[in-house]
Amino acid sequence: MTRIVVFDVESTGKERGTDQIIELGLQHDLGADAEVTTWRIKPSVAIHPEAIVVHGITAEDLADCPMFSAVAPEFIPLFEAADMIVGYNIAFDLDMLQAELARAGFPPLDLSRKLIVDVLRLWHHVEPRTLVAAHAKFCGVPMTDAHQARTDVAATASVLTSMLGVFGLADKAWLEIAAISDPFPTRSSWLGPSSHIQRDASGAVVFGFGKYKGVQVDQVDGGFLRWLLSKDFPPHVKDICRAAFERHGQFNDWIAKRYPRPVKAQPEDGLDEPFGQGVS
Numbered sequence: 001m002t003r004i005v006v007f008d009v010e011s012t013g014k015e016r017g018t019d020q021i022i023e024l025g026l027q028h029d030l031g032a033d034a035e036v037t038t039w040r041i042k043p044s045v046a047i048h049p050e051a052i053v054v055h056g057i058t059a060e061d062l063a064d065c066p067m068f069s070a071v072a073p074e075f076i077p078l079f080e081a082a083d084m085i086v087g088y089n090i091a092f093d094l095d096m097l098q099a100e101l102a103r104a105g106f107p108p109l110d111l112s113r114k115l116i117v118d119v120l121r122l123w124h125h126v127e128p129r130t131l132v133a134a135h136a137k138f139c140g141v142p143m144t145d146a147h148q149a150r151t152d153v154a155a156t157a158s159v160l161t162s163m164l165g166v167f168g169l170a171d172k173a174w175l176e177i178a179a180i181s182d183p184f185p186t187r188s189s190w191l192g193p194s195s196h197i198q199r200d201a202s203g204a205v206v207f208g209f210g211k212y213k214g215v216q217v218d219q220v221d222g223g224f225l226r227w228l229l230s231k232d233f234p235p236h237v238k239d240i241c242r243a244a245f246e247r248h249g250q251f252n253d254w255i256a257k258r259y260p261r262p263v264k265a266q267p268e269d270g271l272d273e274p275f276g277q278g279v280s
Contacts, residue, residue: 002115004029005082009093010055013048016099018213020045021068022057024097026078030086039075040065049201050186069104076106084115091118131155138162191259192236205240205255218244218251 006027013019020043027036040057042065052058079085087093094116098108127133135143135155139162145151164170169177179185189198191205197217198208205217212220217240225245229238243254 003081003083004086005078005084006030006034006086007079007090007093008087009096010057011051011096012043012045013051014092015213016095017211018045019048019051019096020103021096021100022047022062023055024071024075026075028078037075037078039071041068041071042066043068068100069106072101072104072106076101076109079109082114084117085111086117086119089118089120090116131159134159134163138166188262191240191255192234194234194237196233196237197240199261203261205252205259217241218248220244 008025009021010023011019011021021041022043023038023040025036025038027034029035040062042062043059044067047057047059085094094109094111101108127137131152132143132146135141135158138159139155143151143155146155164172164177184190184195186195186198189200190208191197191199195208198206200206200214206214207217207220212224222245225241228241229245233241239258240255243258244251247254
């Protein structure tokens with residue numbers, strides 16, 4: 001009999017190098033009546049506000065919970081005994097778990113003899129998410145001449161129109177549609193056209209990547225700024241880092257002039273109306 005565990009984690013954020021697991025759930029087998037064990041874990045880093053929106057777990061909820069190193073010995077044997085590990089987008093969960101084990105001084109899980117089933121990948125295999133597949137599913141007809149720009153843009157428009165109807169979203173405003181489908185949901189905080197440098201919740205200008213993620217640009221080591229200026233980063237990133245390196249106390253004044261804090265935009269005509277009303 002195949003021994004199966006179904007596995008999921010919630011975390012303080014998405015970065016394996018700095019974020020931590022705050023909840024780990026294991027279901028023993030696939031049956032509806034299968035036993036589920038959940039561990040809540042107190043992190044040593046802050047929980048990102050965006051993560052709280054997703055899972056609803058706050059630092060206060062975890063104040064009396066044990067640390068990862070205290071509970072890991074309880075669930076490690078369950079992974080070791082399993083023949084198959086199942087999850088949804090499981091690469092993220094396993095990556096976070098292996099990172100946490102390393103930080104806590106435990107050996108990594110040996111997955112070499114395990115079967116791993118990712119439900120998301122299985123879904124994509126059975127129902128491909130290509131434009132050709134989407135056109136057949138939502139528009140009901142095969143797509144011809146795929147991968148020609150003229151054909152692809154027409155097909156994309158048709159798929160979106162049909163998709164809104166199929167999913168019951170036709171009464172939603174474009175603002176709502178964009179809110180759930182924008183691949184860059186935090187771009188209003190970006191300084192420039194990429195996420196490399198951003199404003200945090202307090203308005204401070206911080207790095208959005210790497211070992212200094214979340215640290216104010218004008219507070220990092222000058223050696224890091226010199227290194228960054230020597231590499232192939234976008235021009236606006238280099239401009240900001242050069243200003244931080246050269247202007248010292250005048251950096252905030254420079255930023256305020258070059259990248260003034262945006263005023264919250266009002267929706268343009270039609271964007272707050274349902275699909276098909278006010279927008280053509």
